[in-house]
Amino acid sequence: MFSTVRERVGEVLLPGDEFSFEAEEKISLTAPVKSEKVVCGPGLRRCGDRLVVFKSGVLRHKEPNVFWIDSQQRRYVPAKGESIIGIVTAKSGDVFKVDFGGSEQASLSYLTFEGATKRNRPNVQVGDLVFAQFLIANKDMEPELVCIDSSGRANGMGVFGAGGLLFRVSLGLVRRLLAPHSDIRSDLEQLFPCELVVGMNGRIWVKSATVQQTLIIANLLQSAETMTAQQRQQLFRKVQQGAF
């Protein structure tokens, strides 16, 4: 049923491209009725019966019926459920204002930390880094962050970041870093012991044993953006030889 989309997987699409399913629905009457549901990811939008492209990039597909546009961008647009690194910019009453690099600041209630109650407020100061996920990410509303999951546990979210370094990369690099079987991650793993916090909003926080190593990792990641796999591996090897 969605063969029109399937045919174009891997091609570059531009905003305004459309897929229509109506004509095919008539044909499918003879075939056994299947209620195939299609999931359109980022870059695709439903418009009535049609599927409209609104980002330029390569059309990707995942079984069974997931399609999305793989695009490069640096501006982060919040999406529900994504975890990001935010900077607390203000404390006002019972919410914190958090800057996450989007068009608007998100609000983060003090009650959405693990173990926080009305009496027992979490110790969050202006300027602190928080790893949080979006509970509400609507284009018409103020985004809302939480530092707990649905069962009330932090699971790594919350205030972090003593003695590390925060820097920005493109959203594409973040996705490459977090992808399953990621090359960059496996290269990095062999370098030296370190800790990374990767936000979907393009912020990465690194901490390592020494300041020097932290800086090396930060520079490597930032330059890995524009390198081929070979170049990157060469550079990583060179750094490793220099480090030991």
Added chain:
Amino acid sequence: MASESVKLSKNLLRMKFMQRRLDAETKKQLEEDERRIISDEHWYLDLPELKAKENLIIEERSFVPCEDLKYGRLSFGGFNPEVEKLMALMNPREEEEEEEEDLSQMQTDITDEEMALRYESLVGSMKKKFATKRERAAQEADEENQKEVKRAFVKPQD
């Protein structure tokens, strides 16, 4: 009945204290009348019926479920053991193959033989439950005899 001899007005019958006296039929009739009045007054838009089409397209705004992205906290080389524990917890995908094996094991978790063995012991205890007093006594005696036989000293062979 009173209603047959003297006709009471409908409005009077509808009053609360008259409700008790009404028999089933008149009650039903009154209710129907009321319903008709309501449905007459009820107005609706003269529009073609909206077809509740099944929506085949689901929107997803995030890359995470599309690309199966991992959790954003990473630790390498044992730098932060807590985070490494978290990584194992939040990224269960790595053990996919093992999980599949587990699933196959689950189906044959208890073999038929094990099941039979288990029920074998149950048969005895259920039998005891339904036995008469005399039978039970006999069984116990038997068991004791058997036990005594078992505990008998066996002379080691030279």
